[in-house]
Amino acid sequence: MPASRIHLVRHGEVHNPDRVLYGRLPGFGLSDLGKQMALASATAWKDAGVDVRRIVASPLQRTQESAAPWSEAFGLDVALDERLIEPTNRYEGQPPGFTKRSLGRPAEWPWIANPFRPSWGEPYESIANRMLAAIATAWESVDDGDVVLVSHQLPIWMVHRRLAGEPLWHDPRKRRCDLSSITTVERVPATSSGRFTEVGYADPAQSLRATAIDEGAV
Numbered sequence: 001m002p003a004s005r006i007h008l009v010r011h012g013e014v015h016n017p018d019r020v021l022y023g024r025l026p027g028f029g030l031s032d033l034g035k036q037m038a039l040a041s042a043t044a045w046k047d048a049g050v051d052v053r054r055i056v057a058s059p060l061q062r063t064q065e066s067a068a069p070w071s072e073a074f075g076l077d078v079a080l081d082e083r084l085i086e087p088t089n090r091y092e093g094q095p096p097g098f099t100k101r102s103l104g105r106p107a108e109w110p111w112i113a114n115p116f117r118p119s120w121g122e123p124y125e126s127i128a129n130r131m132l133a134a135i136a137t138a139w140e141s142v143d144d145g146d147v148v149l150v151s152h153q154l155p156i157w158m159v160h161r162r163l164a165g166e167p168l169w170h171d172p173r174k175r176r177c178d179l180s181s182i183t184t185v186e187r188v189p190a191t192s193s194g195r196f197t198e199v200g201y202a203d204p205a206q207s208l209r210a211t212a213i214d215e216g217a218v
Contacts, residue, residue: 010177127154
């Protein structure tokens with residue numbers, strides 16, 4: 001038998017005092033609050049008796065640090081999968097308001113020419129495809145139990161929208177993918193296509209979010 005469920009876990013709060021778009025830039029690890037969030041997420045699943053058999057994470061620092069309490073809680077090593085990584089983005093390192101600033105920079109107009117693709121970074125279609133491929137691999141990576149995939153907001157949101165049959169383009173301000181949240185998917189029974197469906201969303205770190213800063217996500 002393959003896995004029972006796949007849990008897509010977003011990383012915790014990032015130490016980002018300048019509030020820049022951090023993307024794939026190195027050196028952006030969790031804040032102290034972010035580490036508490038990651039611990040709250042792992043503890044919630046451990047206390048609930050979820051049978052986690054494998055943990056896989058994006059190679060970026062913030063996801064590795066978010067996977068650490070899961071590793072400790074379930075006694076499992078953390079595997080890496082590049083397909084879980086944050087998308088590329090031309091505005092990495094810039095503070096908020098970058099797309100508006102591009103209006104006054106003719107050289108950057110191609111970056112904002114097509115927000116539905118989007119033209120400033122990795123296409124939404126590409127993100128959704130690689131994430132679903134990573135989920136399919138995770139599903140077959142264990143004989144039973146659940147798999148945890150630690151990733152980033154936009155990749156997880158692309159999975160949500162693809163499985164919901166919604167357009168991939170969206171308003172980033174309306175994503176339902178909070179810090180250290182858990183989006184759960186499973187394979188639809190009796191389908192030869194191997195289609196997945198979303199079956200749950202949990203927010204174990206909600207009580208810690210009052211002072212959290214969630215800026216910098218692609």
